[in-house]
Amino acid sequence: MLNPQWLRSFATLAEQGSFTRAAERLDLTQAAVSQHVQRLEERLGPLLIRRPRQFELTPAGRALIDYCAEVGAADQRLQQRLSEADAEQGEIGLISPGSIGLALYPQLLALQQAHPGLSIRHRFAPDREVLEAVLDNRFELGLVTLKPDDPRLSVSRFAEEPLELVAPAGEPVRDWADLERLGFIDHPDGQAMAGRLLSRRFPGAPGVRSLPCHGFTNQIGLILEPVARGLGFTVIPRYARLAFSRPEAIQVIDGAPPVVDTLWLLHRAEWPLTARAQLLLRRIRRHFSTSEGEAV
Template sequence: MLNPQWLRTFTTLAEQGNFTRSAERLNLTQAAVSQHVQRLEERLGPLLIRRPRQLELTPAGRALLEYCAEVNAADQRLQQRLSERDAECGEIGLICPGSIGLALYPLLLELQHTHPGLSIRQRFAPDREVLDAVLDNRFELGLVTLKPDDPRLSVSRFAEEPLELVVPASESVQCWADLERLGFIDHPDGQAMAGRLLSRYYPGAPGVCSLPCHGFTNQISLILEPVARGLGFTVLPRYARMAFSRPESIKVIEGERPVVDTLWLLHRAEWPLSARADLIIQRVKPQFWSAGRQC
């Protein structure tokens, strides 16, 4: 194994291009810098071409410099893993569906503002991608709408989220004919969500496929824009509606038989949560339960 001090000396020398400046940067003598390079060249062959005013790396020197970068990156990853006991410093990754993600994001920003040492990485994704990302250790925490049964995952109830029928604030919806008049604003999960909810609200009706479609968007933050402008109605999860910036322009039509989904929190079961992940759960989860009861 190559001496880490020799590697630091070589990296600095490659950056500075000069033995004198490198010695000053490392707080070493120029003879010590030369000796470190000599020891490396005894192991690896010529690393430098020494010219009067310039140092040039040989192919072996360039390969060693790449190796030094890899060692440094591995060291940083190790330090990050070892710092997982620190709840207020470091990175935490969360991947979740877009609806709860919209409502969750400002809470995460507030938490990060309180703890500036945290770096919170959030991604919106469907259930299948969430599962893969957590299992591949690309994200420590995930939220899904369908409870997985993979033994590699620790799964717990996080919140409940009803589906909602949302119409323009100026509209009165009493029957199926009113929905036909308004038209449907679709989205990637729109047909499935509307089918589940409308079959309960309007049993015996033809179904969502029979309704005129007045628009489609795959951006969850934009689904309610056409509804707010009176262009149609939609069906989407409650947290997406709660995150809409103009709540006065829309309204929710309540039904006697609601559809309520459970949101499941998951992480790898083989090792404990980092202190940062635990901090997020403890601070955020109670607010979601409280918000669900109020809205």
């Protein structure tokens, strides 16, 4: 069996791309990291092609990195299984899109206040990154907007979230000309979301790309700030709108037909959820089933 410290040194070296940075990250000397790599190469053959100030992994080196990832995942599964019965101690990892994340975060903080032994790790990420993080065992729970088809995942319906056309408070929005007058506040998913909603609300209109763009931000919590200041309109998911701190400065322009996305909860199917994760899910499912009824 390969020495775990040698594996940690090699994986950190591959991640950092430098013996100096790897040694700093591991709190070791460069000589120690070099020695660990040398010991591995004595067992496995050449792992690195060394060049001035850089190196390249050989095929054996890339295979060893995959092995390191498998060992890390196995270690995490062991830790989860050994501690899964304790619902009030330990870490819970949850990764989600930004809109639902804004609504989730206060609930996660409230749960941690009620159970100080818990450590809740939450990350905002797009669907692709959520899938990768759950499959790689870096997060126990994930939420996505597109239902995945992967036998390694357990997938269940979590909530529904309509897209909303949001304009400055008091601004009349009756037709396409009003949208042209206001201008569009864009965001990373803005063109796609606006295209889906506006094509239904205004059939036959030129489309969102024809509208003047009056701003862009990639921060989910800031998208509605320029709208509140009268700089334009946007299309965002409902939970992002509900989390905005100045609801009096904006308005939702109602209309039909609606565009509603389903949010899917996923976790690895091969092993049971920890008691901590089950505790978290009970709380947030209860909250979102209530808030959905209130928001519609």
